[in-house]
Amino acid sequence: MTAAPPDLPGFQGSLFGQGDEPRPGPLDGLRRTPLARGAWVDHLPGWFQGADALFGELVGRVPWRAEERRMYDDVVAVPRLLAHYREGETLPHPALAEAREVLGAHYADELAEGFATAGLCLYRDGRDSVAWHGDRTGRSSTRDTLVAILSLGDPRDLVLRPRGGGPVALRLPLGHGDLVVMGGSCQRTWDHAVPKTSRAVGPRISVQFRPRGVR
Numbered sequence: 166m167t168a169a170p171p172d173l174p175g176f177q178g179s180l181f182g183q184g185d186e187p188r189p190g191p192l193d194g195l196r197r198t199p200l201a202r203g204a205w206v207d208h209l210p211g212w213f214q215g216a217d218a219l220f221g222e223l224v225g226r227v228p229w230r231a232e233e234r235r236m237y238d239d240v241v242a243v244p245r246l247l248a249h250y251r252e253g254e255t256l257p258h259p260a261l262a263e264a265r266e267v268l269g270a271h272y273a274d275e276l277a278e279g280f281a282t283a284g285l286c287l288y289r290d291g292r293d294s295v296a297w298h299g300d301r302t303g304r305s306s307t308r309d310t311l312v313a314i315l316s317l318g319d320p321r322d323l324v325l326r327p328r329g330g331g332p333v334a335l336r337l338p339l340g341h342g343d344l345v346v347m348g349g350s351c352q353r354t355w356d357h358a359v360p361k362t363s364r365a366v367g368p369r370i371s372v373q374f375r376p377r378g379v380r
């Protein structure tokens with residue numbers, strides 16, 4: 166099912182950078198947090214310029230889908246809207262293709278094959294979320310990999326904990342235009358989630374770049 170461009174009254178945009186052409190900024194401010202079990206997370210706040218314009222264009226241009234999934238005997242709505250771009254498919258904005266290129270070049274030592282696919286999620290408000298999981302369908306179930314995420318719109322927390330349960334070990338507040346990269350064994354040995362929040366938050370878009378064969 167393709168949803169109509171969602172009506173998203175909550176997004177105010179920032180006062181800075183309005184009207185800027187969307188494009189990725191330099192990566193030298195990236196900071197790495199090493200985690201146990203050979204995992205790590207890189208974070209760069211405010212990586213993207215023109216994030217307001219990019220957010221607006223993605224809301225309108227991307228064929229957002231509402232999905233359902235089976236849970237025991239019920240079919241429940243997945244609490245976020247989704248879109249997926251396979252390798253070779255034109256991304257919904259040229260700035261995302263540029264982002265994929267610069268990320269591939271920056272991480273060439275750790276990810277020789279570069280980033281291939283893009284998954285997009287739209288969290289409409291604080292009730293939308295993603296539960297604890299690792300991106301370990303495919304090659305990432307057995308091998309180290311990288312997943313790079315561009316966050317746009319209202320801030321939401323990305324939380325991490327070692328696979329198998331326990332309290333949150335790392336909480337990253339992801340803001341408008343931020344980059345976060347999960348690397349090493351992170352998808353196999355850690356879980357991540359974007360929890361629901363009762364704070365009054367507007368919409369957020371997450372763009373995830375992954376290598377071929379990783380979901």
Ligand SMILES: O=C(O)CCC(=O)C(=O)O
Nearest residue numbers: 286295300314359371373
């Ligand atoms: O919203 C995010 O940035 C995380 C999304 C995510 O973990 C996923 O789609 O696999």
Ligand SMILES: [Fe+2]
Nearest residue numbers: 298299300357
């Ligand atoms: Fe994920």
